[in-house]
Amino acid sequence: MENKHFLLICMPGQGHINPMFQLGKCLIHAGAGRVTFATTAHGLTQVEAFPSLENLHYASFSDGFDDGIKPTNDPHRIMAELKRVGSQTLTELLLSLSKEGNPVSYLIYTLLLPWAADVARDMSIPSAFLCILSTTAFALCYCFFEERDGVYDSNDNRPPSSIEMPGLPLFTSKDMPSFLLPNDPHASTLIPIFQHHIQALEKDSNPCVLLNTSDCVEEEAIRLISNLNPIPIGPLVSYAFLDENNSTDSSCGIDLFEKSAEYSQWLNSKPEGSVVYVSFGSLAVLQRNQMEKILLGLTSNCRPFLWVIRPSGSNDREFEEKIRDKVNEEVGLIVPWCSQMEVLTHESIGCFMMHCGWNSTLESLATGVPVVGFPQFSDQTTNAKMVEEVWRTGVRARVNEDGTLEAEEIARCLDMVMGGGQRGEEIRRNANKWKGLTLEAVMEGGSSYNNLNAFLEKIE
């Protein structure tokens, strides 16, 4: 197994880098050989410090925007360039690795890069798709395309009203991945990419989808995509904070945002289970009005809160400063970025108010922290449904018709999840149960641990 060389490629978003980097660590830990982690040339320049591990190397490919993508760039052009320049520079990267004596024996690619499978096939390199969305969201896309025989017209204004998947609650349009709905601004860009992903897998005589989930977390959805040889190997979250004895996982991850150190001491000063941790991931941009309502909801609830407001997370630096100035440290702390797993494993944390991005959702399950979900887009709506109705580890906050979340609703949800009522107790009990189950899967002898080893043996 030692002389295998895995090339892992992903887009530079934090939600893409984190699970792919964790997979790289798992491969190295399993003794799979050499791992090269590659993202876009511009993405690579954004990393402050690269974790160094034996057998781990870094490389880049070009997406055609080496100076960075500007908000004004047209999404269709971005995706077309990514495919055109990406295919060319990935081929060059594979050739140069081969020339320097380190030929790639296996390629693993993530979301938005389906053309990587075509490049690998042309060069006779086997490949696997790492699905970094929830498998439930991916299975909904799969069912959606199957129902339409793979044909979807993004101008079609008849949205699917619901999708039924055996063993799961009914997914209505408000629970489906937002990009499947024709009125979604990203539908016309993302639907063809998902179709390409599925076609690339179906074209492969031996397709392989590595899933960032575990057998027990998404059993039903995994069964629905069984044609694609799914292999659940997750959750791919940083175990460094979960298992103090695991010296193999000392390196936590690649951060694209500067971390703040002040929060650890602040958390230490708070009672067990008292703090609301608030974060909406690395992409969501909230409106000023919404940020004010969140602030009001948090302060009126009288529980301490730690809120991550990324620089530009509201698109308005001056306004963000004003919000920061309004918060007294006794009540809350606002930071630009933190080590989320370190925060979630801190004993003072009692609730995670979040957007239900898949990584954050898995991190909440793995740390047993109950959730108040305020999904924004993409798979987040589906994940929020699973949190509330399947794992029952939290609630989805109800929004107005225009999508605004009111301060009173925030306070109601926090009281429900953190308070003494029956529902809160049930949620906290479930959160604890899922923490045990998700950890069991990734520990030695667990289902995900065994699945990864079986995958490695199979490709020998």
Ligand SMILES: O=c1ccn([C@@H]2O[C@H](COP(=O)(O)OP(=O)(O)O[C@H]3O[C@H](CO)[C@@H](O)[C@H](O)[C@H]3O)[C@@H](O)[C@H]2O)c(=O)[nH]1
């Ligand atoms: O202060 C912070 C905030 C976040 N994180 C980490 O950043 C990642 C964020 O990932 P995720 O929760 O998935 O959110 P997004 O960054 O918004 O992820 C995008 O990518 C995900 C994976 O495809 C999708 O599920 C989401 O819908 C999409 O928005 C997580 O690992 C967090 O631990 C930190 O380390 N510190």
